[in-house]
Amino acid sequence: MRQHYVFVGIFFLLLGVGAGCQNKAVDYKQAAADPEFLHQSVKKLTDVITHDIFSPPVASRVYAYPQIAAYEVLVHDYPAYQSLEGQLNGFKGIPKPVPDSAYCFPLASLNAYLTVSRSLTFSSDMFDDYEAQLYDKYRNMGVPDDVFDRSIRYGQLAAKSILAYASEDGYKQTRGYRHTVSQAPGHWVPTPPAYMDAVEPFWHKIRPFVIDSCSQFAPVRPAVFSTDKDSDFYKEMMTVYETTVKLTEEQKQIASFWDCNPFVMHTTGHVMYATKKITPGGHWLGITGIATRKAKADMMETLEAYTRVSVSLADGFISCWDEKYRSDQIRPETVINTLVDDKWVPLLQTPPFPEYPSGHSVISNAAAVVLTDLYGPSFQYEDSTEVAYGLPVRSFNSFEEAAEEAAISRLYGGIHFMPAIINGAEEGRQVGKYVVTNLKTKK
Known part of the structure; x- marks a missing residue:
């Protein structure tokens, strides 16, 4: 027993x-x-x-x-x-x-x-x-x-x-290329305080991921440069100037929240130093992380979101940079200092590349379209992406609302004219829709 x-x-x-x-x-x-x-x-x-x-x-x-x-x-x-x-x-x-x-x-x-x-x-x-x-x-x-x-x-x-x-996307072949600064009126020139060379003038040669070509969703051309006070260009310039000289605190906060300039130069007397920040794409991947966590997405769903958003951002930049160096448009800081107020300084530091269209407007709307496709048009979330850089949390009722705020922040920051914002946003939406339609992750 x-x-x-x-x-x-x-x-x-x-x-x-x-x-x-x-x-x-x-x-x-x-x-x-x-x-x-x-x-x-x-x-x-x-x-x-x-x-x-x-x-x-x-x-x-x-x-x-x-x-x-x-x-x-x-x-x-x-x-x-x-x-x-x-x-x-x-x-x-x-x-x-x-x-x-x-x-x-x-x-x-x-x-x-x-x-x-x-x-x-x-x-x-x-x-x-x-x-x-x-x-x-x-x-x-x-x-x-x-x-x-x-x-x-x-x-x-x-x-x-x-x-x-x-290695086959054209990146190595475009290293070392520089932009030739035009002497013609209305074209981009380096801006203070660092007067850096133009960034990635041949980015349009990079192979896109999903869109057919860099010019597939090219926006309408910007207004022709003019010093005539009745011209469209002059009115656009004055809109930037008049908006920025009477910014509200909320508008200043919006501009700072979406700044995303990875290399900001500071000058104190004879000393110049730089601070580093997250890029616009990094901000939107931060939003992607926030959204997938809130949605309790599993690892595959999370990776699907990161991948689709990353591709839309990359194609958005290729599309945007193609038009930037075709239009080669002057920045508000340069023309306002020349024609209106030589002491005016934009709230945000002007990035070192031509003005049209607004890169943040393009890529924010491309990413927002992809995220909306994944999580719906009324996805509320708290964006804490910029907390690490000393900025407070902002709340949004949708990805579209966030993209709209990111776009208009460039006016408040004094670094873009309104057509670059409006037309850039539409360009981004077109890129995003194309990615949604043509990149299939589920069987």
Whole structure:
């Protein structure tokens, strides 16, 4: 009888151990797909982009490729989703995982994300501690050693494929090109205080991700430069001047909240120094993170949102920069100082590139269209993206409302004429709609 009890006891002990092992396996798979790991990785990339002072268009490229890499890996864990192969211009997909082999695809996805991020930024060492801690978390949650190693190898393989894809987009070929400043009236010239060269004058040569070409959604041309007080251009200039000399506190707060100038120069006596800020694209990816958290999106849904928004931002910048250097329009600061008030200074520092159209108006509306498609037209949220840069939280009733505020902030800041804002917003909406229609993530 005692032997019987011993046997029964051992049986239930083994049953319990077996169930424990099974639960541990289930637990690691659930824990591995925590979207917070993705949010933290995006935040880390934003920190590095800010530290490295990438210009807004270049930053949009740096954001896009890691998202695509991560998406293409994680899609293997979610049968309802499909690859972007054949949907992104020139993209032929990534190598397939080995059949009948176990992978932790969330781990592989994050490895691909961080590997591509390292390759596209300067300060790759800034990822070291974060990446080591992330992998320790995966080991500690019970990912088997063979699965861990296989997943890392697959992440590396995917990253290599995406970096090869990125190498063909024209970026390397446009390095070192400079803009020739025109001496003709009404054209862009460098602005104070740093009088920097124009940023990315050949960005229109970068391969877009989804739109057919850089000029597919080109806005109408801006008003012809004129010093005639009855001309459209002169009236647009006076609108900027008259608005900025009587700004309300709310308008000043709006301008500062959406400034997103990654490199602001300050002059104190004979000393000049710079402060770093998040880029416009980084701000909208911050909004994407806020929205997906509020929607309680799983890891795949979160990555879908980040990827679609990143692509819309990148294509928005390519579209916008194409017109900027075709119009080559003078900035308000230059013309107001020349024709109206030589002591006038805009609230925001004028960015170093031509005026038309407004980049923030384009990319904000492109991103807003994509996010509205994902989460609806009445998605209320609190935008805390700029808290890290000393600015308060702002509340919005929709992504469209936020995009409209981002656009008009450029008038309050004194850095854009109204047509650049209005027509830029429409250009962005067209880009966003095109991405929504032509980039299919679900089967």
